Amino acid sequence: MNATALLLSRLQFAFTVSFHIIFPSFTIGLAAWLTVLEALHMFTGRPAYRRVFDFWLKIFGVAFGMGVVSGIVLAFEFGTNWSELSRLSGPIQGPLLSYETFTAFMLEASFFGILLFGRTRVRPGFYLFSTAIVALGTTLSAFWIMVNNSWMQHPVGYQILNGQYTPVDWAEIIFSPVVWVRFPHMLFAAYLTGAFCVAATGAWYALRGIYHAEARIMVGMGLALAAILIPVQLLFGHLVGDYVHHYQPIKFAAIEARWHDEQPAAEVLIAWPDAIGEANEYAVSVPVLGSLIGSSTLNSREVGLSDFPRNERPPVAIPFFSFRLMVGCGMIMLLVAWGGSILSWKNSLMQRRALLWAVFLCFPLPFIATLTGWFTAEVGRQPWTVYGILRTADALTPFLTTRAAILSLAIFCITYAFIFAFGIYYIYKLLWQGPLEHLTEKPPTALPNRPLSIASSSGQSDTGQATPRARASLMELRK
Known part of the structure; x- marks a missing residue:
């Protein structure tokens, strides 16, 4: 390999x-x-x-x-x-x-x-x-x-x-x-x-x-x-x-960047995970919250990464920070x-x-x-x-x-x-x-003087008299 x-x-x-x-x-x-x-x-x-x-x-x-x-x-x-x-x-x-x-x-x-x-x-x-x-x-x-x-x-x-x-x-x-x-x-x-x-x-x-x-x-x-x-x-x-x-x-x-088993487990809000030392630097944690999130109880035992061989562990920093960014x-x-x-x-x-x-x-x-x-x-x-x-x-x-x-x-x-x-x-x-740069409705041909349902280019309304810009567009279509 x-x-x-x-x-x-x-x-x-x-x-x-x-x-x-x-x-x-x-x-x-x-x-x-x-x-x-x-x-x-x-x-x-x-x-x-x-x-x-x-x-x-x-x-x-x-x-x-x-x-x-x-x-x-x-x-x-x-x-x-x-x-x-x-x-x-x-x-x-x-x-x-x-x-x-x-x-x-x-x-x-x-x-x-x-x-x-x-x-x-x-x-x-x-x-x-x-x-x-x-x-x-x-x-x-x-x-x-x-x-x-x-x-x-x-x-x-x-x-x-x-x-x-x-x-x-x-x-x-x-x-x-x-x-x-x-x-x-x-x-x-x-x-x-x-x-x-x-x-x-x-x-x-x-x-x-x-x-x-x-x-x-x-x-x-x-x-x-x-x-x-x-x-x-x-x-x-x-x-x-x-x-x-x-x-x-x-x-x-x-x-959770949880390195060792905890009971009850704290929730690490933010930290800098140290994979070599198996610890978190500058950690800010909330006691008991980790057990509540993990098992919906106040005193559950939550497993840590040290329970698993190093070759089976994911890189901790990416999921740790990605999850917190998502939340x-x-x-x-x-x-x-x-x-x-x-x-x-x-x-x-x-x-x-x-x-x-x-x-x-x-x-x-x-x-x-x-x-x-x-x-x-x-x-x-x-x-x-x-x-x-x-x-x-x-x-x-x-x-x-x-x-x-x-x-x-x-x-x-x-x-x-x-x-x-x-x-x-x-x-x-x-x-x-923007949404008004084109005519969305087919222009009428039988009644050329009929008011058109076309807003002005500034978008002040969605119905009303045809603006000069709309009239010009209509003339181009008729040509």
Whole structure:
């Protein structure tokens, strides 16, 4: 086993999966919100809902494409860098990834075309149905990926046959209790990411004094959804912690930076873990709280890392700090969402510039929380790829050279940086243009003097007389 190639391969997969997860975590929640917007437009007839839908549909399309492109690479890496993992667990992971393709991706790809090009070609009810199917497809995609990853975290329903992990009970694999706490946790994280991105965009427009009707919709709906979901997300986060505590005690000890058994156990709020000395420097702890969090009792005995051999311990610093960053981001988002929702309910949010700035500056927090959550789960699992049965070092492709690993890592870094730069630049251009830079309704031809339902470029209203800019656009269309 080439130790350098192993390290480079781990860095490469960490880089590519971290890049990829940004986009599904955004588009899953955004697809669901687009369904709500389309339903609101259909049942209320309010043009602002349609304009906001068309605006975010473009952004969804770009992010969806970047997610697909960056995700395909991961499948190839299973063969190029982790062929032993593919060989040993292929009978289980292969079908699970195929289910994602045949159910989720086929739904997304088929009905997304209707969203882009079918507005005038299908009935409004079928267009709404297509939007909902795209949202369902993104959710199914997350489900199958989480089933696959949860099996790697807690392998069940298999037997070793001819040197391979072969499924014996698909129901146990798919309906594992670990799946049904981790999948909702990931799904709600995606919804919160979409909610805060939408709310932050609306706050940005409100601070600039433009697109008032659309900004109010974005901020109000985004913060309201976040205010409801964050407490639910915290509950599922606790349930995920229960599964880790039960099935992966060494990961739990690493997250807590608990080096020795404690009864009752304290909770380390912040510290600098010293793996060599097996101690925490500059620690700030709360007595008894560790037992309450770990076992829901006041005097439980909680295991420490010293109970396990050093070669089975994960690197402590990464899960320790990542977990605290994730929780910290969640607490900040909770305060902002609750405060903003209360002011929105009182109809005074749009006049509170300080809170609008807070909403705007919160837009990276759900991405940080998602990434640090994944770092906690994946790094905390080391040194195992399939927990307890396959070490990461044994999952590497045999005879993979350092030169090949360096070359592939460099190519991926350059390619992804190129894609990311242009994708983010184009999304920024769409955000800068705003939801009123295009006509969303077909212009009337029989009554040229009829007032148009088009807002001014400053976004002062969503109905009223056509502005000079709208009239000019209409003349260009008639030409």
